[in-house]
Every structure is written in C-alpha cells, then in structure tokens.
Amino acid sequence: GVMINAIDVKNMGFAYTKEQWIFRDLNFSIAPGSVFAILGPNGKGKTTLLKSILGLLSPQEGSVIFRGQSAFVPQLFSVTFAYSVLDMVVMGRAKQIGLFSQPSKADYGSAYEALKRFGLEELAERPFSDLSGGQRQLVIIARALVAEAQILILDEPTSALDLKNQELILQWIHRLSKEEGLTILFTTHHPHHALSVADHALLMFEHDDYTFGTIGETLCEENLMRLYGIAIKHLSFEHDGKAAHTLTPVFMKQRK
16 A cells, blocks of 8 residues: 655745745655654754744745644743643643633543653652753653644754753653654754664755655765764664664864
8 A cells, every 4th residue: 555654745945035045845754653853953954844844934835744643842941830740741632621621630630641651640740840851851742642642743852951861762752653653753963862763864964955764874974974064983882782883973182
C-alpha cells in the first residue's frame, strides 16, 4: 500500500521581507511513529520553520499537511503564575474541556495518569516553578500527551538541560516513538542527540540549500563540517559490551 505520512511539507518557503528568504522550496515528509530532527546553526531558520509548520507563521509558498492531532512543546519556559504541576498538565485538555467549562474529575484523572507515566505524580501539587529543568520539560510533554496528540513537535527540548536530563528527555523521545507510535519532530543544536534518537534529519545550510534523508545519509562528517563550520568526528566504540557510536566536535587548543 501507499505510505501515508504523518506530516508532508511541500515546496514551503518563508520570507520576512520580499527578497529575504529564510528557506525556500523545502520538501520533506515524516513517517508516522518516526523521529525527525531538524539541525542547523542559529539564524538559519530552524525556529522559523517550526513556526511555519505549526501555523504560527504563514509561509508565502507551499503547504504543510498534518495527519493526526499535533501538540507543541516549546523551549524550556518559566511560568510567572504559581500554577501547580497538575494544573499545568490539565491545561493540555483545553480543547476537550471547551473555553468556559471547568476541568472535570476525568480531566484531572488523565492529567494525573500522564504525570504517573513519567514518575512525576509525587510532584502533582508542587508549584511548576519549583521544578528542575528536566522535570519541567517532562511536565510539558505530559501536557502534550493529555491533549491526545499523535504528533509531538519539540523546540530544542534538551537545550537548557544538564547531561543527565538531556539523556532522560532523549530516552522519552525514543520510548514515545517506539512504544506508543507517536511521531516526533524536534529541533536541536546537538548532532549527537539526533544520531541517538532520530530516524531522519533535515540539515539547513542556507535558505535554498538543505539536505533531507536518513540519519546515516545526512549526519556524515562532511555535511556536519559544512553545517557548523567545525570538524565533527564520528566515533565508534564499545560500551557495555555493545557497539556504540557518537559525534563529537573537535575543539582544538591553539598551539603556539
């Protein structure tokens, strides 16, 4: 049968001013249940592309088709109101609740269940602002899940986190895709994060120059050098008796 994609981006182009394209003629599709990474240096349009896909910006050209309910997980944010963790998650039910109704017992029930999946149920009554970065990021993912989303879109989900929490978020991205069949699209600064969890990647070099393909095809040393302007080496090693591999930037000490 014909593969039905979760997301199809066709000939998409966005410009802030007439001749200043941020990207143009962009085409890619994302298979359901797969993980898709968007990589590029700052200022090359990763966030603009996300906003265009989400419909927060209107592209001048092309179209995006979603098959399934999507939810957006923004970059780690701080909340000025003293919302409890549970209330933050219940807000994910907004569509189901309707504008003027109060969340029902069932809404709170599914919010609590979502927290439980991430092992955060102990924190339900705590103020969201008291949480660590990693916990906060998971609460916002829980909120996306109670919105009954099949497609999760995450903007740099690991950028403000320490290494242990980066690993935690990556494990959850992997698990939600492989075990629950969610389609996950995320932007990242870290090619080794894409290598560890993504199936496909989009590398944004210039507004009219990009490459899209499997992780193996796209994340080669040559492409990454061109993308970041610095040598990035592919390293293979053994870990826990298994073959493992990673990408690492080569930061050279300047020798006199």
